[in-house]
Amino acid sequence: xxxxEWIVLLVIGGIALIGxxxxxxxxxxxxxxxxxxxxxYVVDVFVDDKVVETFDPNENATYTIEGNYGLMEIExxxxxxxxxxxxCPNHICEKMGWKTVDDIEPIVCLPNGIQLLARVNGN
Amino acid sequence: MGIDKTKHFVYLTLLSAMAITLNxxxxxxxxxxxxxxxxxxxxxxxxLTIKLLGWKExxxxxxxxxxxxxxxxxxxxxxxxxxxxxxxxxxxxxxILLDKMGSSLMFTSVISSLCHSVxxxxxxxxxxxxxxxxxxxxxxxxxxxxxxxxLTGYTAKLVLDRIKPMQKKxxx
Numbered sequence: 001x002x003x004x005e006w007i008v009l010l011v012i013g014g015i016a017l018i019g020x021x022x023x024x025x026x027x028x029x030x031x032x033x034x035x036x037x038x039x040x041y042v043v044d045v046f047v048d049d050k051v052v053e054t055f056d057p058n059e060n061a062t063y064t065i066e067g068n069y070g071l072m073e074i075e076x077x078x079x080x081x082x083x084x085x086x087x088c089p090n091h092i093c094e095k096m097g098w099k100t101v102d103d104i105e106p107i108v109c110l111p112n113g114i115q116l117l118a119r120v121n122g123n
Numbered sequence: 124m125g126i127d128k129t130k131h132f133v134y135l136t137l138l139s140a141m142a143i144t145l146n147x148x149x150x151x152x153x154x155x156x157x158x159x160x161x162x163x164x165x166x167x168x169x170x171l172t173i174k175l176l177g178w179k180e181x182x183x184x185x186x187x188x189x190x191x192x193x194x195x196x197x198x199x200x201x202x203x204x205x206x207x208x209x210x211x212x213x214x215x216x217x218x219i220l221l222d223k224m225g226s227s228l229m230f231t232s233v234i235s236s237l238c239h240s241v242x243x244x245x246x247x248x249x250x251x252x253x254x255x256x257x258x259x260x261x262x263x264x265x266x267x268x269x270x271x272x273x274l275t276g277y278t279a280k281l282v283l284d285r286i287k288p289m290q291k292k293x294x295x
Contacts, residue, residue: 005230019262
């Protein structure tokens with residue numbers, strides 16, 4: 001590879017790393033803000049643009065959502081939630097693991113068009 | 124290039140078949156690592172096609188891989204199909220432009236891999252109207268596209284180093 005090409009790759013890599021760092025810092029800031037404000041959160045389950053279910057992450061429960069491809073099972077336990085089972089070809093959302101209100105990345109299943117987004121209760 | 128029409132067509136068919144097979148193997152048996160990060164094995168075939176046959180054939184191979192690959196997995200015209208298509212269209216454009224500019228194979232591979240990720244994210248933004256959600260994954264996709272692009276570029280280079288001497292001897 002030419003020297004110029006290495007420089008371009010280093011610049012792109014640098015931008016990506018700055019982006020990842022910024023996301024991590026934002027996540028920590030959000031966690032601190034949550035502690036300070038003691039905000040209560042709810043999680044909206046979207047199928048495409050519509051909210052089909054809203055749950056309190058502090059109430060242990062299991063929800064089954066019908067997406068565009070098949071069913072998704074969401075398990076909520078002690079302020080955390082994860083996808084325990086999903087009918088889709090990728091199963092990426094299952095691998096995303098447990099999420100809390102401090103996590104900046106939401107759980108998304110693109111084949112089903114399902115997104116799990118946390119928001120401050122009342123907003 | 125010295126390849127007659129039939130040989131050219133056979134080459135195109137073989138490369139398309141390899142791209143489709145790699146695409147299916149990767150999505151079924153290898154799958155994504157964390158988030159949606161993939162090696163992009165089919166990109167090796169795209170790189171080989173542009174070097175062996177040309178830009179028009181690269182478009183054909185890449186389109187066949189998305190359309191037939193998704194058709195065989197039962198995902199044709201679903202959201203996954205359009206996301207793949209977005210990635211492939213942008214990566215093919217990048218591949219052709221960089222090849223015309225005379226960039227090295229490794230660099231072409233990395234940029235094509237980057238454009239694949241960007242193309243997918245753009246389609247997600249349009250389909251789901253969630254620019255924030257898509258932007259969260261882009262830094263991770265960009266960071267991992269570089270090693271994955273280098274890996275596929277290096278593999279393509281190894282293959283070309285073996286094919287080119289055969290072509291010169293007339294084996295094609």
